[in-house]
Amino acid sequence: xxxxxxxxxxxxxxxxxxxxxxxxxxxxxxxxxxxxxxxxxxxxxxxxxxxxxxxxxxxxxxxxxxxxxxxxxxxxxxxxxxxxxxxxxxxxxxxxxxxxxxxxxxxxxxxxxxxxxxxxxxxxxxxxxxxxxxxxxxxxxxxxxxxxxxxxxxxxxxxxxxxxxxxxxxxxxxxxxxxxxxxxxxxxxxxxxxxxxxxxxxxxxxxxxxxxxxxxxxxxxxxxxxxxxxxxxxxxxxxxxxxxxxxxxxxxxxxxxxxxxxxxxxxxxxxxxxxxxxxxxxxxxxxxxxxxxxxxxxxxxxxxxxxxxxxxxxxxxxxxxxxxxxxxxxxxxxxxxxxxxxxxxxxxxxxxxxxxxxxxxxxxxxxxxxxxxxxxxxxxxxxxxxxxxxxxxxxxxxxxxxxxxxxxxxxxxxxxxxxxxxxxxxxxxxxxxxxxxxxxxxxxxxxxx
Amino acid sequence: xxxxxxxxxxxxxxxxxxxxxxxxxxxxxxxxxxxxxxxxxxxxxxxxxxxxxxxxxxxxxxxxxxxxxxxxxxxxxxxxxxxxxxxxxxxxxxxxxxxxxxxxxxxxxxxxxxxxxxxxxxxxxxxxxxxxxxxxxxxxxxxxxxxxxxxxxxxxxxxxxxxxxxxxxxxxxxxxxxxxxxxxxxxxxxxxxxxxxxxxxxxxxxxxxxxxxxxxxxxxxxxxxxxxxxxxxxxxxxxxxxxxxxxxxxxxxxxxxxxxxxxxxxxxxxxxxxxxxxxxxxxxxxxxxxxxxxxxxxxxxxxxxxxxxxxxxxxxxxxxxxxxxxxxxxxxxxxxxxxxxxxxxxxxxxxxxxxxxxxxxxxxxxxxxxxxxxxxxxxxxxxxxxxxxxxxxxxxxxxxxxxxxxxxxxxxxxxxxxxxxxxxxxxxxxxxxxxxxxxxxxxxxxxxxxxxxxxxxxxxxxxxxxxxxxxxxxxxxxxxxxxxxxxxxxxxxx
Numbered sequence: 014x015x016x017x018x019x020x021x022x023x024x025x026x027x028x029x030x031x032x033x034x035x036x037x038x039x040x041x042x043x044x045x046x047x048x049x050x051x052x053x054x055x056x057x058x059x060x061x062x063x064x065x066x067x068x069x070x071x072x073x074x075x076x077x078x079x080x081x082x083x084x085x086x087x088x089x090x091x092x093x094x095x096x097x098x099x100x101x102x103x104x105x106x107x108x109x110x111x112x113x114x115x116x117x118x119x120x121x122x123x124x125x126x127x128x129x130x131x132x133x134x135x136x137x138x139x140x141x142x143x144x145x146x147x148x149x150x151x152x153x154x155x156x157x158x159x160x161x162x163x164x165x166x167x168x169x170x171x172x173x174x175x176x177x178x179x180x181x182x183x184x185x186x187x188x189x190x191x192x193x194x195x196x197x198x199x200x201x202x203x204x205x206x207x208x209x210x211x212x213x214x215x216x217x218x219x220x221x222x223x224x225x226x227x228x229x230x231x232x233x234x235x236x237x238x239x240x241x242x243x244x245x246x247x248x249x250x251x252x253x254x255x256x257x258x259x260x261x262x263x264x265x266x267x268x269x270x271x272x273x274x275x276x277x278x279x280x281x282x283x284x285x286x287x288x289x290x291x292x293x294x295x296x297x298x299x300x301x302x303x304x305x306x307x308x309x310x311x312x313x314x315x316x317x318x319x320x321x322x323x324x325x326x327x328x329x330x331x332x333x334x335x336x337x338x339x340x341x342x343x344x345x346x347x348x349x350x351x352x353x354x355x356x357x358x359x360x361x362x363x364x365x366x367x368x369x370x371x372x373x374x375x376x377x378x379x380x381x382x383x384x385x386x387x388x389x390x391x392x393x394x395x396x397x398x399x400x401x402x403x404x405x406x407x408x409x410x411x412x413x414x415x416x417x418x419x420x421x422x423x424x425x426x427x428x429x430x431x432x433x434x435x436x437x438x439x440x441x442x443x444x445x446x447x448x449x450x451x452x453x454x455x456x457x458x459x460x461x462x
Numbered sequence: 463x464x465x466x467x468x469x470x471x472x473x474x475x476x477x478x479x480x481x482x483x484x485x486x487x488x489x490x491x492x493x494x495x496x497x498x499x500x501x502x503x504x505x506x507x508x509x510x511x512x513x514x515x516x517x518x519x520x521x522x523x524x525x526x527x528x529x530x531x532x533x534x535x536x537x538x539x540x541x542x543x544x545x546x547x548x549x550x551x552x553x554x555x556x557x558x559x560x561x562x563x564x565x566x567x568x569x570x571x572x573x574x575x576x577x578x579x580x581x582x583x584x585x586x587x588x589x590x591x592x593x594x595x596x597x598x599x600x601x602x603x604x605x606x607x608x609x610x611x612x613x614x615x616x617x618x619x620x621x622x623x624x625x626x627x628x629x630x631x632x633x634x635x636x637x638x639x640x641x642x643x644x645x646x647x648x649x650x651x652x653x654x655x656x657x658x659x660x661x662x663x664x665x666x667x668x669x670x671x672x673x674x675x676x677x678x679x680x681x682x683x684x685x686x687x688x689x690x691x692x693x694x695x696x697x698x699x700x701x702x703x704x705x706x707x708x709x710x711x712x713x714x715x716x717x718x719x720x721x722x723x724x725x726x727x728x729x730x731x732x733x734x735x736x737x738x739x740x741x742x743x744x745x746x747x748x749x750x751x752x753x754x755x756x757x758x759x760x761x762x763x764x765x766x767x768x769x770x771x772x773x774x775x776x777x778x779x780x781x782x783x784x785x786x787x788x789x790x791x792x793x794x795x796x797x798x799x800x801x802x803x804x805x806x807x808x809x810x811x812x813x814x815x816x817x818x819x820x821x822x823x824x825x826x827x828x829x830x831x832x833x834x835x836x837x838x839x840x841x842x843x844x845x846x847x848x849x850x851x852x853x854x855x856x857x858x859x860x861x862x863x864x865x866x867x868x869x870x871x872x873x874x875x876x877x878x879x880x881x882x883x884x885x886x887x888x889x890x891x892x893x894x895x896x897x898x899x900x901x902x903x904x905x906x907x908x909x910x911x912x913x914x915x916x917x918x919x920x921x922x923x924x925x926x927x928x929x930x931x932x933x934x935x936x937x938x939x940x941x942x943x944x945x946x947x948x949x950x951x952x953x954x955x956x
Contacts, residue, residue: 059807073559075574110531122529288565288789290746348742359481
């Protein structure tokens with residue numbers, strides 16, 4: 014018996030009769046004999062709901078969670094409070110069991126929710142518009158770089174990619190540009206920020222765009238004003254990847270004149286869940302509106318003149334333009350965009366700012382405590398809620414020792430840079446209490462001896 | 463029922479309200495100016511809504527009542543496999559041990575998650591008949607692109623750099639040609655013949671030394687099984703190309719046949735279709751990619767391995783195409799899919815396809831007297847009908863779709879595939895009961911009758927939805943994509 018399958022034996026007989034088939038076998042006569050599977054699939058036996066629940070709880074229990082242990086891990090995925098309303102809204106099955114809103118008259122709820130998401134992202138990033146979402150921040154960055162380079166004048170095909178962008182985002186971008194054949198030029202870091210002078214010298218007339226992150230992978234704040242100026246000197250676009258939780262506090266990239274701003278809204282209402290699904294965002298200017306990848310929702314009116322919402326500018330998209338589309342993206346992350354919208358709405362104008370501010374304050378409190386304990390912070394210039402600490406011993410050893418003490422350590426930078434084997438990227442969000450930070454500092458002093 | 467215009471959340475905002483409150487800061491507060499340079503401090507907080515918690519709930523609950531999901535009613539949207547999304551999947555995916563784990567935690571602390579992924583990979587490899595599966599890709603389109611990048615790397619490694627073309631049937635999903643281009647290939651179209659299947663002669667014509675791959679959905683988007691699949695595989699393989707399986711329609715073949723056995727070299731699956739991941743109003747999905755052994759070295763970073771004791775991520779794979787996505791794919795969706803596979807087992811999955819195919823054939827049979835059915839053979843899990851008979855009466859397929867809304871159904875996919883005039887593509891899925899199919903058939907028959915007797919009822923539909931037909935032309939001509947732009951527009955008007 015399968016509780017998801019309502020067809021009874023009687024139904025089957027009646028339906029076969031209507032169809033005019035003698036058996037189920039008949040309906041599959043077009044599957045050639047030599048490609049048929051002549052044995053049952055080799056899968057574990059079916060489980061009832063109670064058995065299934067037990068099995069999955071066993072698997073889940075083997076994982077150490079950030080709700081059980083204080084975590085100082087960030088590096089692209091952040092532990093922020095998720096208001097209870099978020100899960101209640103996204104658990105409404107009118108939202109989560111719906112498809113992409115192709116029929117606007119019966120999908121106004123989803124369409125308006127996306128329109129509100131687009132509005133919030135545009136406002137946070139300081140850009141003129143945003144799309145309905147991308148898979149994640151990293152693929153959004155790759156799409157942004159490709160868009161900038163295919164959009165630019167002929168001969169401008171180089172993507173200048175800063176080494177201070179998240180290493181995995183750089184990898185994703187590098188894989189992604191192989192298809193369109195864009196050239197990627199690495200821009201070196203000076204300490205923990207983009208080497209602006211080196212960039213200024215390296216940039217040439219073939220530059221389509223400069224790609225940076227703000228705050229960057231090391232938590233440091235790039236000088237977007239200087240970067241904008243350099244881009245202008247060479248007619249290049251400025252593409253910025255940005256953590257939206259910081260933009261309640263920081264001057265948004267749009268106010269510095271960024272052409273495209275992307276990132277991941279995971280910090281708003283989306284759990285880490287081992288790295289996905291999260292939710293990419295993509296914000297840009299009106300000038301580039303018709304080149305944007307993915308879905309866009311626009312406001313319009315119905316036949317009675319009443320406000321309503323529709324998917325719009327679809328002539329960019331794969332289901333209309335096929336091989337001429339601006340991207341191949343179809344399914345995106347609508348439900349997670351909804352989760353982020355609800356979180357941003359619940360926190361509101363001041364809560365979003367406060368969440369960012371508290372993280373900033375607590376990270377600086379932690380940094381001061383660690384510096385007081387004799388560690389040196391590697392960040393040159395201002396940083397947000399992440400920073401790099403020199404440990405004096407290999408970071409992987411420190412990670413293990415903190416693990417023994419029930420603390421989830423920061424990110425071992427040796428994993429991505431052999432020159433940084435003794436450095437740890439530490440993240441402190443508003444979720445960490447003073448007591449946890451103090452305990453972490455003490456533990457670090459002891460294990461890094 | 464028409465409903466009053468709904469306010470935007472921004473319009474419900476009043477200064478001083480909060481829907482969530484954080485604990486007070488428990489460390490010494492430094493002046494912001496000491497931590498950040500003046501020009502990096504945001505001048506004014508972002509204009510986000512200020513509403514109470516109940517207002518948040520009311521707003522989104524009201525929005526949800528103006529939406530429609532599988533739980534609301536029948537959703538026969540072809541090629542989208544709108545089957546029931548089991549509730550236990552949602553429960554297990556929300557277990558603390560799955561939601562609150564960070565992708566950079568030590569491997570020893572996330573062995574349960576890694577085991578689940580490993581077992582899911584093995585199950586999907588068995589279901590598809592492939593040698594290895596990666597769960598990396600985020601959705602179907604990303605799976606397609608990943609698969610094509612693997613094929614590209616394979617050809618390049620063999621010095622076959624002249625293979626620049628990917629053959630795609632004219633009935634293929636739009637993502638197929640789009641993914642081919644994003645992966646750096648040119649898309650070449652192969653025609654569909656009068657049987658609704660790939661025209662073999664034309665396939666031979668367009669296949670050659672420059673062929674990198676053929677992308678194929680089987681059953682195809684007309685709901686028909688490509689019965690010449692063995693011959694097609696031979697044509698492509700003899701030319702040195704690879705065969706790509708778009709798994710969007712795999713709901714029709716579970717336990718009956720496997721892409722790997724049909725000769726496919728790469729497959730992607732849409733876990734948010736066949737394997738019950740909820741569609742979420744447009745994602746998140748999950749699009750695992752399976753390959754035969756000769757393509758394994760190129761699989762993206764990182765690869766999940768197991769040495770009998772411990773699960774680890776392997777990054778030491780020099781031929782890999784690189785990274786395609788951060789971390790390890792859409793884990794949360796993968797948990798749901800594995801929950802489904804463990805619920806159904808081998809026998810259950812086979813029955814899924816059998817019931818899906820019988821449901822589709824039954825519904826086709828019931829509709830065939832009233833709408834044109836362009837193909838005579840049995841369909842698989844979905845079928846197409848044409849509204850060309852109704853078009854002659856002045857009623858378009860779009861009108862029929864809108865009229866279905868009045869009957870409380872989500873319409874089928876319309877105007878796709880593009881090679882069938884006034885197309886409606888219907889996929890009932892196996893989770894629908896016969897009574898539901900009968901009721902839907904009656905509604906379709908009633909609409910066919912209306913088209914003959916009172917066409918304006920259909921042409922002016924929908925009559926009972928919260929809003930009337932929307933002006934999509936103006937939306938595209940003068941795009942208003944944000945609340946801010948909406949405000950400017952209003953100011954300009956007054």
